[in-house]
Amino acid sequence: MSHQVIQEFVSLWERLQEVILQPTQHDQITWLHTSDGQYSASSAYRLQFMGTNPSRTADITWKTKAPPKCRFFTWLMLQNRIWMAARLLIRQWPNDYFCQLCVRNLETVSHLFQECCYSMMIWDKVGVWISAAHLRPVNWTRTEDMSQWYADMGDKGPKATRNGVRSMIMLTTWELWKERNNRAFNRSSRTSEQLFRVIQDEAKNWLHAGNRGLELVLPQTAQLVVNDHIHM
Numbered sequence: 001m002s003h004q005v006i007q008e009f010v011s012l013w014e015r016l017q018e019v020i021l022q023p024t025q026h027d028q029i030t031w032l033h034t035s036d037g038q039y040s041a042s043s044a045y046r047l048q049f050m051g052t053n054p055s056r057t058a059d060i061t062w063k064t065k066a067p068p069k070c071r072f073f074t075w076l077m078l079q080n081r082i083w084m085a086a087r088l089l090i091r092q093w094p095n096d097y098f099c100q101l102c103v104r105n106l107e108t109v110s111h112l113f114q115e116c117c118y119s120m121m122i123w124d125k126v127g128v129w130i131s132a133a134h135l136r137p138v139n140w141t142r143t144e145d146m147s148q149w150y151a152d153m154g155d156k157g158p159k160a161t162r163n164g165v166r167s168m169i170m171l172t173t174w175e176l177w178k179e180r181n182n183r184a185f186n187r188s189s190r191t192s193e194q195l196f197r198v199i200q201d202e203a204k205n206w207l208h209a210g211n212r213g214l215e216l217v218l219p220q221t222a223q224l225v226v227n228d229h230i231h232m
Contacts, residue, residue, distance in 0.1 A: 056151040064154075064166045065211045070174045077173065078147050080109050100183040101176070110144050112180060119176055121192040126172050126199060130217045132157055132165050163213030167206060175199050 030037040033047055061074050076082050085107035088095035099107040101118035113119055120137040127135035134140075134156040143149050154166045175198060183189050190198070207214040 055147070057147050057154075060151060060154040060166055064170050065163060065213050066167055066170045066174075066206070070170050073174060073177065074150075074170055077109060077113070077177075078150060080146065082109060082177070084108055084112065096184065100180045109146055113146070113173055113176060114140070114149055118192055122172060122176060122196060122199070125192070125196045126168060129196075129200065129219065130165065130168055131219075132161075132168070132217065135165070135169070161213075161216045164211075164215070164217035167211055167213055168203060168217060171203060171206065172199060175202065 031039040031043070033043045034040055057078050061078065062071055064071060064074075073082070080087070085095040085097050085099075086109075089097070089106075095107075097106060099105050099111055099116050101112065102116045104117075105111050105115070114137075124136050124138075127133060135153060140149070141152060143152075150169070153169055154162070157165055175195060179190060179195050203214060203218060207218060
């Protein structure tokens with residue numbers, strides 16, 4: 001019988017003094033989180049999230065039209081759970097220390113996707129190609145918060161084209177990550193222009209696979225190439 005248990009017992013005893021019990025009436029349990037007082041699994045699930053703040057990037061991550069592997073990678077990236085040099089250093093695991101794309105700074109998630117000069121060139125090319133000025137680094141609001149940076153890019157621009165832009169954002173980060181891994185493990189690299197062409201080709205593949213949001217953001221010339229391929 002700890003001190004806390006005794007306090008709880010006394011508190012319960014005091015509350016029961018105010019209750020008039022009816023000998024012929026059965027005890028009932030009332031669930032306070034539904035209107036009818038009946039327990040439901042859905043109300044118990046919602047109860048787990050009471051007092052929490054909703055994530056700004058949840059919809060951008062999981063509802064964006066993209067392959068599942070890209071959405072899962074984006075979730076890991078925004079949680080800072082991908083294996084960058086900075087994370088490997090903390091565990092004293094082997095690493096190359098420097099960013100694989102620019103070989104100038106410690107490789108962190110924020111650096112690789114926001115600050116690296118190579119990545120910034122890619123973002124600039126993509127922003128110009130799909131006429132999304134807010135994707136160009138010159139228009140970014142500088143922040144070390146990856147979720148804030150990612151959400152700002154995904155939430156800006158005309159609402160009609162937002163789904164297509166979000167797909168392009170996810171595609172760009174995915175291809176930057178693949179290029180990073182290609183350099184780290186295969187010791188081969190591509191210029192920013194070569195990687196940009198890869199992003200263009202992959203965006204056309206996504207459009208061909210049914211990503212209709214890209215129809216509103218890809219240039220007409222890119223869509224004509226896809227349509228020609230379909231009719232052949």
